[in-house]
Amino acid sequence: MSDHVSTGCDPLDELLGGGLERGAVTQVYGPPAAGKTNLALSAALDVAAGGDAALYIDTEGLSPDRMEQIARGRAGPNQTVDDLAGRxxxxxxxxxxxxxxxxxxxxxxxxxxxxxxLDSATGFYRLRRDDDDGGETLRDVARQITHLLSLARKHDLAVLFTNQVFTDPDSDRSTALGGHTLNHWSGAILRLDRFRGGNRRATLEKHRAKPAGDTVQFSITDDGLVGDDGQQPPRRD
Ligand SMILES: Nc1ncnc2c1ncn2[C@@H]1O[C@H](COP(=O)(O)OP(=O)(O)OP(=O)(O)O)[C@@H](O)[C@H]1O
Incomplete structure (x- = not known):
């Protein structure tokens, strides 16, 4: 069994040192429409296309149409969309x-x-943090992530959680919600950004085995995510 679970997009897998590491938690964060949900769906449906199951905790209201499109993109010639959705x-x-x-x-x-x-870990936290100043709810989200991390270690699973950004008034830069607390438990952190024309960039901000700062460009298509060389990810047999 591979040490990693594929994101369904080769350049992103390479950036992550092989994909989403088993036994660890990968955080994917970025502004709205950066591609976080698309990446999460691509990874989950790639697992399904490989014949295995994935659990997808959806706090955002997944689009069944989008799920079906990406499933069609990931399915091999002998697989139906329902085969994948069923896993x-x-x-x-x-x-x-x-x-x-x-x-x-x-x-x-x-x-x-x-x-x-877990897509997204912080959507509801964002709604609550104004009430309790973030403290208790943030500790609670961190407990959720550590619970998932312990399951990841015990069962050799990969865990991906998505996270949103806020603009830090001091630096005027958008950073991940939850800051050090959530970053601490994330073995890998990937930031996604979107540019004019729909191009997207993924930046590796934390990794056990690779230096931070590497980037790849990708686009979102009907089939899911593709690297900026325009190559579709290989379909399953
Ligand atoms: N078939 C498609 N072809 C090209 N781009 C698409 C397609 N479907 C969705 N997109 C792009 O994906 C974007 C939404 O991406 P996604 O839902 O992954 O963002 P997100 O980072 O999860 O955002 P949020 O934080 O708002 O949930 C859309 O705004 C659109 O630009």
């Missing part, structure tokens, strides 16, 4: 308490899945 356990959550519960319940599936996606 995706989607847990839809509608508020913060449901998110907490869904993360807790991941333990029930851990033995039968290869990847857990």
């Amino acid at each position: 995706l356990i989607v847990s839809e959550v509608f508020d913060y308490d449901e998110q907490t519960e869904a993360v807790q319940d991941t333990a029930e599936f851990a033995a039968e899945i290869e990847l857990v996606v």
